[in-house]
Amino acid sequence: MSAPSFTAEQTSRRSTHRAPATRRAPRRRHTAGRPRRSMVLTLLMGLTALYALMPLAWLVINATKTQKGLLDSFGLWFSGDFALWDNISQTLTYDDGIFVRWFLNTLLYVVVGAGGATFLAVLGGYGLAKFDFAGKRAVFATVIGAVAVPATALAVPTFLMFSKMGLTNTPWAVIIPSLISPFGLYLMWVFAAEAVPTELLEAARMDGSGELRTFFRVALPLLTPGIVTVLLFTMVQTWNNYFLPLIMIKNPDWYPLTLGLNAWNQQASTAGGQPVFNLVITGSLLTIVPLIIAFLLLQRYWQSGLAAGSVKG
Numbered sequence: 001m002s003a004p005s006f007t008a009e010q011t012s013r014r015s016t017h018r019a020p021a022t023r024r025a026p027r028r029r030h031t032a033g034r035p036r037r038s039m040v041l042t043l044l045m046g047l048t049a050l051y052a053l054m055p056l057a058w059l060v061i062n063a064t065k066t067q068k069g070l071l072d073s074f075g076l077w078f079s080g081d082f083a084l085w086d087n088i089s090q091t092l093t094y095d096d097g098i099f100v101r102w103f104l105n106t107l108l109y110v111v112v113g114a115g116g117a118t119f120l121a122v123l124g125g126y127g128l129a130k131f132d133f134a135g136k137r138a139v140f141a142t143v144i145g146a147v148a149v150p151a152t153a154l155a156v157p158t159f160l161m162f163s164k165m166g167l168t169n170t171p172w173a174v175i176i177p178s179l180i181s182p183f184g185l186y187l188m189w190v191f192a193a194e195a196v197p198t199e200l201l202e203a204a205r206m207d208g209s210g211e212l213r214t215f216f217r218v219a220l221p222l223l224t225p226g227i228v229t230v231l232l233f234t235m236v237q238t239w240n241n242y243f244l245p246l247i248m249i250k251n252p253d254w255y256p257l258t259l260g261l262n263a264w265n266q267q268a269s270t271a272g273g274q275p276v277f278n279l280v281i282t283g284s285l286l287t288i289v290p291l292i293i294a295f296l297l298l299q300r301y302w303q304s305g306l307a308a309g310s311v312k313g
Helices: 008-018 039-062 067-072 084-130 136-148 151-165 172-178 182-195 198-206 211-222 224-239 243-248 257-267 277-311
Strands: none
Touching: 039 277, 067 277, 084 136, 084 172, 084 182, 084 211, 084 224, 084 257, 084 277, 136 182, 151 172, 151 243, 172 224, 172 243, 182 224, 198 211, 211 224, 224 277, 243 257, 257 277
């Protein structure tokens, strides 16, 4: 009896079948916690970060220079003399310490104006999100329309109205307009609609809790990330406000920091004026320090608030 014969094709198939299978490397899954890496995007983000940090680096470097070193040295590198502490001392004491007065004025505008705007936005946003009433759609359209109107377009009408009321050249001319924040109201409206469950409010009411107690004891803790986010937005907007104080206030004693530093900067172009560019730069550096501290201390809250606002609406 003869042995079965195999063709070349059958032999090749058998050898291929017996050969150990080559293991393919497992495809790496990209998730939100482990995103895909892209060299182009990394380079683009690096350039964007460099572009964003360049003015801050310029400010820090030039705050260490004297008036002469500021004019004679390269802008993005240090000069021979390190005069940061002397510049800070001169900034705080120049012109009878008017910089401290401007700092306190700005603090007043931020605490009363931005704090009041945040409080009103929280109350309005919670009411619009959790209560039904006639004209709610009209209120929504008004808020959206107000967000689209730039603040500079309302500056002149606001000045004319405040002038008739006799409030110009007073702190109220800056504080009262700062109390209105359409974007903060819209953000709190969206955030409250999702962050505060209606069933939780109904359960509190069934237990005999009044509306004020329900708001402060139940809803307010849930709104904390949104409140911090709106507070930071309004605080930065009020802290950097320039155009409104420029047309409202003439008395330098009520200037905010933005207006005061601009007055120092313009001093060099006046007849007999002393150039103090080193103090202007040092004052600008001192001006942003409170904002940086606030962002670092509250980043845990405002990051979650921004993320919630980006996916809810």
